[in-house]
Amino acid sequence: MSEILSFIKTKNPGEHEFHQAVENVIHSVKPLIDRNPEYRQEAILKRITEPEKVFMFCIPWVDDQGQVQMNRGFRVGMNSAIGPYVGGLRFHPSVTLSIIKFLAFEQVFKNALTTMNMGGASGGSDFDPKGRSDREIMRFCQSFMAELHRHIGPNKDILTADIGVGAREIGFLFGMYKKINSEFSGILTGKSLTLGGSLIRPEATGYGMVYFASEMLSTRNQTLAGKTCLISGSGNVAQHAAEKLIEMGAKVLTMSDSAGYIYDEEGIDAGKLDYIKRLKNFRRGRIKAYLDKYSDALYVETDATLDHQPMWDIAADCAFPCASHNEINAADAGHLVKNKVRLVCEGADMPCDADAVGVFLESNLLYGPGKAANAGGVAVSGLEMAQNSMRLSWPREEVDQRLKTIMKRIHKSCLEAAEAYGFSGNYLAGANIAGFDKVVNAMLDQGVI
Numbered sequence: 453m454s455e456i457l458s459f460i461k462t463k464n465p466g467e468h469e470f471h472q473a474v475e476n477v478i479h480s481v482k483p484l485i486d487r488n489p490e491y492r493q494e495a496i497l498k499r500i501t502e503p504e505k506v507f508m509f510c511i512p513w514v515d516d517q518g519q520v521q522m523n524r525g526f527r528v529g530m531n532s533a534i535g536p537y538v539g540g541l542r543f544h545p546s547v548t549l550s551i552i553k554f555l556a557f558e559q560v561f562k563n564a565l566t567t568m569n570m571g572g573a574s575g576g577s578d579f580d581p582k583g584r585s586d587r588e589i590m591r592f593c594q595s596f597m598a599e600l601h602r603h604i605g606p607n608k609d610i611l612t613a614d615i616g617v618g619a620r621e622i623g624f625l626f627g628m629y630k631k632i633n634s635e636f637s638g639i640l641t642g643k644s645l646t647l648g649g650s651l652i653r654p655e656a657t658g659y660g661m662v663y664f665a666s667e668m669l670s671t672r673n674q675t676l677a678g679k680t681c682l683i684s685g686s687g688n689v690a691q692h693a694a695e696k697l698i699e700m701g702a703k704v705l706t707m708s709d710s711a712g713y714i715y716d717e718e719g720i721d722a723g724k725l726d727y728i729k730r731l732k733n734f735r736r737g738r739i740k741a742y743l744d745k746y747s748d749a750l751y752v753e754t755d756a757t758l759d760h761q762p763m764w765d766i767a768a769d770c771a772f773p774c775a776s777h778n779e780i781n782a783a784d785a786g787h788l789v790k791n792k793v794r795l796v797c798e799g800a801d802m803p804c805d806a807d808a809v810g811v812f813l814e815s816n817l818l819y820g821p822g823k824a825a826n827a828g829g830v831a832v833s834g835l836e837m838a839q840n841s842m843r844l845s846w847p848r849e850e851v852d853q854r855l856k857t858i859m860k861r862i863h864k865s866c867l868e869a870a871e872a873y874g875f876s877g878n879y880l881a882g883a884n885i886a887g888f889d890k891v892v893n894a895m896l897d898q899g900v901i
């Protein structure tokens with residue numbers, strides 16, 4: 453395994469996030485490789501870690517002052533063995549090829565776990581939507597799609613939401629694709645209802661993660677009712693995770709953005725969450741403004757000089773990182789374990805770094821990796837694609853029920869795969885093994901292509 457890892461590091465220099473994502477999978481699937489010697493002959497590890505396609509392109513656009521701006525666009529098709537590429541688009545200044553490759557790699561296993569036929573991809577741009585007007589966002593999205601449209605299609609590559617991409621961006625991207633290709637087709641999911649979007653898609657990642665957490669707790673005869681919860685982030689995933697947790701009787705203590713976190717000892721109830729939604733989604737404000745209305749809460753600014761985030765040292769029963777990658781390090785993980793947190797469940801992709809994951813796996817807490825726990829979002833993207841093909845729209849209850857069933861199934865398959873390969877109770881190993889097994893079998897069935 454160390455040989456393949458050093459091969460990948462040499463071949464993809466400086467791509468630390470990608471190396472981390474690969475390393476995280478490779479250790480778990482070793483027993484599978486050992487039991488199937490033909491995988492070495494077929495160079496499975498080298499093939500599954502090499503993107504099938506990588507596109508990088510220039511996105512020139514004009515801002516409101518008439519100044520030409522330039523950003524870089526990406527789309528990585530990592531693996532299409534089990535279906536057309538499906539994966540998020542991220543618009544954030546931190547976006548690099550390494551980040552898009554890590555997201556695309558994670559997406560391969562996540563999509564396989566949903567049991568739907570979707571390959572793994574990711575894309576995005578280093579464009580920062582913060583502070584930009586709707587017209588600027590529109591012009592940027594149009595320029596982005598003017599290039600990307602050549603590489604995507606309803607049976608080829610389908611785009612979903614990620615950081616910085618919501619219904620507004622999806623609408624602009626969809627409009628441009630439709631104009632260029634003269635077709636109204638399902639190349640994007642997360643669309644508004646008027647464009648053929650699915651009910652529950654915006655909620656799906658957060659809701660699905662809470663359903664997954666509830667399944668994890670049930671293995672220890674516990675429920676979410678009455679549990680105190682820490683949530684990071686205040687975007688799409690965090691908001692809907694909070695909504696479902698509140699509905700299930702849990703008490704949400706924190707939410708955050710990149711500038712800081714709020715701590716409301718009384719709990720963020722449905723009314724307070726509604727304020728946060730309006731603040732973040734319509735006023736595009738900062739989480740700090742929570743205190744303008746709820747002054748008893750505490751606001752703590754992010755301090756980049758600290759080696760840990762104080763938010764993860766607040767006493768609670770459960771922790772749900774829902775902001776971004778590598779937001780929990782070993783020091784944070786140590787605080788969570790010391791405070792006897794019973795469950796850490798990832799709404800974001802790879803929010804816990806490798807050392808933090810090591811701390812969790814050595815402790816007694818339940819650790820739910822993002823590729824399993826947050827797969828509800830892409831699962832409902834799959835359901836949106838199905839509804840678009842049938843020109844049908846399922847009611848909210850039906851989509852929610854399907855989402856619940858899918859999350860239960862993912863939970864079960866993680867536990868079963870972990871058990872079968874000697875990693876009993878280890879959801880990370882189970883998710884990696886179950887996803888890997890499905891994709892590799894499809895690769896072998898298709899020969900060397």
Ligand code: NDP
Nearest residue numbers: 614615616657685686687688689709710775776800801829
């Ligand atoms: P949003 O853009 O809606 O929200 C992101 C939130 O995270 C914001 O509160 C943002 O704060 C915060 N954030 C972003 N970067 C950082 C950072 N470096 N440090 C601290 N806070 C940060 O994104 P989503 O909610 O859609 O996505 C959140 C996570 O969930 C991502 O990891 C994404 O990959 C994952 N995910 C999302 C899915 C979806 O359906 N949307 C599906 C599966 C996974 P600020 O406003 O200050 O930037």
